[in-house]
Amino acid sequence: MLMDLIDDVPEGVNAPEFSVTEISGAIKRVIEGEFGHVRIRGEIGRVSRPRSGHVYLDLKDDRSVISGVIWKGVASRLSTPPEEGMEVVATGRVTTFGGQSKYQIVIEEIKPAGMGALMALLERRKAQLQAEGLFDQDRKRPLPYLPEVIGVVTSPSGAVIRDILHRLRDRFPRKVLIWPVAVQGEKCAREVTGAIEGFNAFERVGALPRPDLIIVARGGGSVEDLWGFNEESVARAAAGSSIPLISAVGHETDTTLIDFVSDKRAPTPTAAAELAVPVRHELLAWIDGLGARMVAALSQGLQRRGQRLADLSRALPRPEALIETPRQHLDVLGDRLGPALMTGVQRRKVALADAAGLLRPSLLQRGLASERRRLETLAVRVHPMLQRNLVGQRDRLSGNVSRLGAIAPHRDLLDRRDRLNGLSARLVDIGQRRIEVLKDRLAAMDRLRETLSYKSTLARGYAVVRSGSEIVTSQKSAKAAPSLEIEFSDGRVTVAGGAPTKAARKASKDPPDQGSLF
Amino acid sequence: MSDTPVDEMSFEDAMRELEQVLGQLERGDVALDDSIRLYERGAALKARCESKLKEAEEKVAAITLDGDGNPTGTKPAEGL
Numbered sequence: 001m002l003m004d005l006i007d008d009v010p011e012g013v014n015a016p017e018f019s020v021t022e023i024s025g026a027i028k029r030v031i032e033g034e035f036g037h038v039r040i041r042g043e044i045g046r047v048s049r050p051r052s053g054h055v056y057l058d059l060k061d062d063r064s065v066i067s068g069v070i071w072k073g074v075a076s077r078l079s080t081p082p083e084e085g086m087e088v089v090a091t092g093r094v095t096t097f098g099g100q101s102k103y104q105i106v107i108e109e110i111k112p113a114g115m116g117a118l119m120a121l122l123e124r125r126k127a128q129l130q131a132e133g134l135f136d137q138d139r140k141r142p143l144p145y146l147p148e149v150i151g152v153v154t155s156p157s158g159a160v161i162r163d164i165l166h167r168l169r170d171r172f173p174r175k176v177l178i179w180p181v182a183v184q185g186e187k188c189a190r191e192v193t194g195a196i197e198g199f200n201a202f203e204r205v206g207a208l209p210r211p212d213l214i215i216v217a218r219g220g221g222s223v224e225d226l227w228g229f230n231e232e233s234v235a236r237a238a239a240g241s242s243i244p245l246i247s248a249v250g251h252e253t254d255t256t257l258i259d260f261v262s263d264k265r266a267p268t269p270t271a272a273a274e275l276a277v278p279v280r281h282e283l284l285a286w287i288d289g290l291g292a293r294m295v296a297a298l299s300q301g302l303q304r305r306g307q308r309l310a311d312l313s314r315a316l317p318r319p320e321a322l323i324e325t326p327r328q329h330l331d332v333l334g335d336r337l338g339p340a341l342m343t344g345v346q347r348r349k350v351a352l353a354d355a356a357g358l359l360r361p362s363l364l365q366r367g368l369a370s371e372r373r374r375l376e377t378l379a380v381r382v383h384p385m386l387q388r389n390l391v392g393q394r395d396r397l398s399g400n401v402s403r404l405g406a407i408a409p410h411r412d413l414l415d416r417r418d419r420l421n422g423l424s425a426r427l428v429d430i431g432q433r434r435i436e437v438l439k440d441r442l443a444a445m446d447r448l449r450e451t452l453s454y455k456s457t458l459a460r461g462y463a464v465v466r467s468g469s470e471i472v473t474s475q476k477s478a479k480a481a482p483s484l485e486i487e488f489s490d491g492r493v494t495v496a497g498g499a500p501t502k503a504a505r506k507a508s509k510d511p512p513d514q515g516s517l518f
Numbered sequence: 519m520s521d522t523p524v525d526e527m528s529f530e531d532a533m534r535e536l537e538q539v540l541g542q543l544e545r546g547d548v549a550l551d552d553s554i555r556l557y558e559r560g561a562a563l564k565a566r567c568e569s570k571l572k573e574a575e576e577k578v579a580a581i582t583l584d585g586d587g588n589p590t591g592t593k594p595a596e597g598l
Contacts, residue, residue, distance in 0.1 A: 145530035146570065156580055156595065165578060165598050173576030178595055180580055194587045208581070208589060280574055287567045290536055294564070297543035298557045305550060 024098035031103060035094035040066065040105060041113050044086045057082055059090055059105070067104040068092070074108060077186070080121070082110055087117040118223060122230050125257060129232070134239040140263045141244045143275065144212050149175045150276055151211030151243070153195040156180040160219045160269045167273035172280040177211055183218040188228025192216065196237040196245070213276055214243050216258060217269040220251040229256035238262050248272035458489035467497060524562045529570035536563040 018026065045058030045065065053072035058065050068090060070078070082088065092107040112118045129135065150168070154160050156178055168174055179199065181191035195216075202210035216238065218229065228234065229249045238245050239261040247262035248269045259265040266272035450456065454464065465472040467481030478484060479498030486493050524532065539560040542548055548556060579592035 144528075145533075146528070161595075162598055165576075169576055173574045176576075176578045176595075177592065178578065178580040179589075180583070191587065198581075198587075198589055208592065280571055284568070284571050287533075287536075287564055287571065290540055291561075291564045294536075294540050294543060294557060294560045297540065297546070298553060301543065301546050301550070301553050304546065 021098065024096070024101070028096045028098060031094055031096050037091070037093055038105070039089050039091050041087075041089045042066075044082050044084055044088055047082055047084050055082065059088075067102070068107050069104055070107045070110070078110060080110060080112055083121075086121065087113040089113045115223060118227070122257065125230070125232055125235070126260065129235055129239075129257070129261065134235070135260045139239070143244050143246070143264055146172070146278060147174065147211070147213040147276060149177060149209045149211040149213075151177045151179060151199045151214045152217060153179045153181055153192055153199070153214060154217040154269075155183045158219065160217050163269045164215065164217060164273045167270045168277060171274065172277040172283075174277060175209065177209065182228075184221060184225045184228060189231035189234050192228060193231075193233040193237040196234075196241050200241050200243055211243055214241060214245045215248060215266075215269075215272045215276060216245060216262070217248040217272055218250060219269070220254065223254075226250050226254055226256050229258045231257070234258050235261050246272045246275055455489060458487065463488050524559075524566045527563075527566055529567055532563045532566040532570070536560055536567060539563065 040059055042059035042061050045060045047055065047057040049055050053075065055070040055075045057068050057070070059068050060066070070082070075081075080086075080088075088110050089112075090105065090107045091109040091111075092105045094103055094105050096103040112121050133139070152161060152164060154164075160183075161178060165176065168176065177199075179195035181195050182188045183192075196214065199211055199214055202208050204210050216229075218226065226249060229247075235257040238247065238258050244263045246264045246266050247256075247258045248266040248271065249256045249258060252267035264275055266275050454462075458464070464487040465478065466485045466487070467477065467483070470477070470481075472478050472481060472484060481497035484495050484497045486495060522531065527535070539556050543553055543556055543560065546553075578595045578598060580595040581589045582591050582593050584590050
């Protein structure tokens with residue numbers, strides 16, 4: 001319309017004039033009217049995310065570039081965040097930006113373009129989550145053997161939940177909590193993420209029972225239909241779930257990202273129910289079997305012990321049997337005791353009789369006679385032997401005597417005699433001299449003795465009074481003595497003492513004895 | 519034997535211990551008194567397992583959500 005307007009104005013005619021703003025506004029109206037809803041396929045070029053929350057990016061092909069913007073509100077809702085190099089189909093409207101003579105596309109939705117792009121994106125995510133270790137086998141928790149409450153995250157309507165409930169009913173009816181979610185489309189990933197996190201947020205004891213197992217299930221569909229389960233937020237929620245989680249998304253051939261991080265992947269929703277619970281009647285039968293085995297084991301144990309007891313009892317001998325043999329032995333020995341004594345005496349008696357029988361005088365005489373004969377023979381042999389010995393000795397003696405004569409002892413004898421005479425003369429001489437010496441010494445000593453003797457004192461007029469052999473030194477003892485002997489220097493006189501004369505006579509007999517004292 | 523009272527055991531634990539008890543009984547190498555005690559324990563475990571198996575009631579409910587997707591309660595799921 002605008003083109004028509006311009007075309008219609010002839011050259012040089014006073015065409016209407018636009019201000020810049022007017023033309024910008026006109027262009028804006030045309031462009032936004034014409035391209036109010038477009039889908040543009042291209043590759044994402046440079047992406048920038050300023051703090052405002054809006055996302056600015058370029059869409060390009062091999063010749064051209066168009067700028068794009070995703071407003072904050074839209075960007076947070078995008079199922080596929082734009083990444084550089086991603087082949088996408090962006091849906092939106094083209095707007096102009098009059099202030100800078102520019103136009104751009106305001107993107108309402110952005111999706112990977114085609115399978116190849118989707119798969120490439122999925123591979124990148126897988127690689128990243130794998131690098132973080134979210135696929136590791138040792139992260140996977142065992143499923144509870146018999147969960148009490150099963151949380152199922154799926155669409156509340158449709159075949160999937162029905163299949164799961166049917167199979168649970170068949171195997172083992174359980175409490176089931178269904179968390180309704182959209183299983184495809186834009187809301188899918190967000191709701192599934194919220195459901196997994198929501199179940200985990202239940203308290204163990206709360207208004208809503210916390211499941212001990214989660215099944216995330218969806219029926220088969222196209223890659224695009226299942227795409228929600230390839231979203232990173234879903235995979236991270238499943239990996240972060242503290243409740244064991246079974247994924248059952250699509251058919252067996254459809255593998256989505258959640259399958260890599262779940263604790264168990266079931267090929268179908270039905271299979272998920274089979275993984276979730278055991279078969280009840282099998283368990284009942286099995287428990288019955290265990291009970292029967294237990295009864296059997298116990299009764300067998302008792303029976304075996306009873307049997308063993310019986311066996312042992314049989315093996316236990318009777319007490320009488322224990323002493324029978326020894327008693328019999330004792331009887332035998334007792335029976336033999338009397339006769340044995342008799343036999344012993346008898347045997348000794350016989351031995352004595354035998355010995356006594358041999359003991360006869362003739363036996364001694366025979367011995368004596370034989371000894372005598374031996375003596376006589378020996379005596380006969382003794383005389384010549386003595387004779388021979390005597391002759392021999394005599395011969396040896398006469399031999400010795402003749403040898404003795406031959407030795408000529410005289411000179412030796414003479415020599416010895418001379419020496420003897422000499423020695424005798426010396427002995428006499430020495431003896432004489434010795435006697436002289438001793439005599440001189442004796443005389444000297446006698447002189448000395450004389451000078452020391454009391455007798456020289458006697459010469460000066462003193463006297464020694466004795467009674468018997470006692471020296472009398474007091475008048476008392478003199479009176480008691482029968483007789484007293486008084487010694488002067490020239491001899492002794494006996495006088496009567498103070499006692500009877502009988503004693504004096506006795507005293508007179510004493511002097512000869514006294515002399516011997518000196 | 520675990521210390522958990524039999525009444526508080528999960529089916530799985532009760533089952534596992536029941537198997538152990540049975541194994542011990544069948545080996546026959548436990549004392550007579552012990553074997554009787556084991557039998558009693560086994561009987562209790564079996565009863566626990568059976569009661570857990572009898573609890574096979576089906577109850578299906580769907581979570582109700584508010585506008586922000588937060589759970590508000592449950593409602594019976596019918597027709598499934």
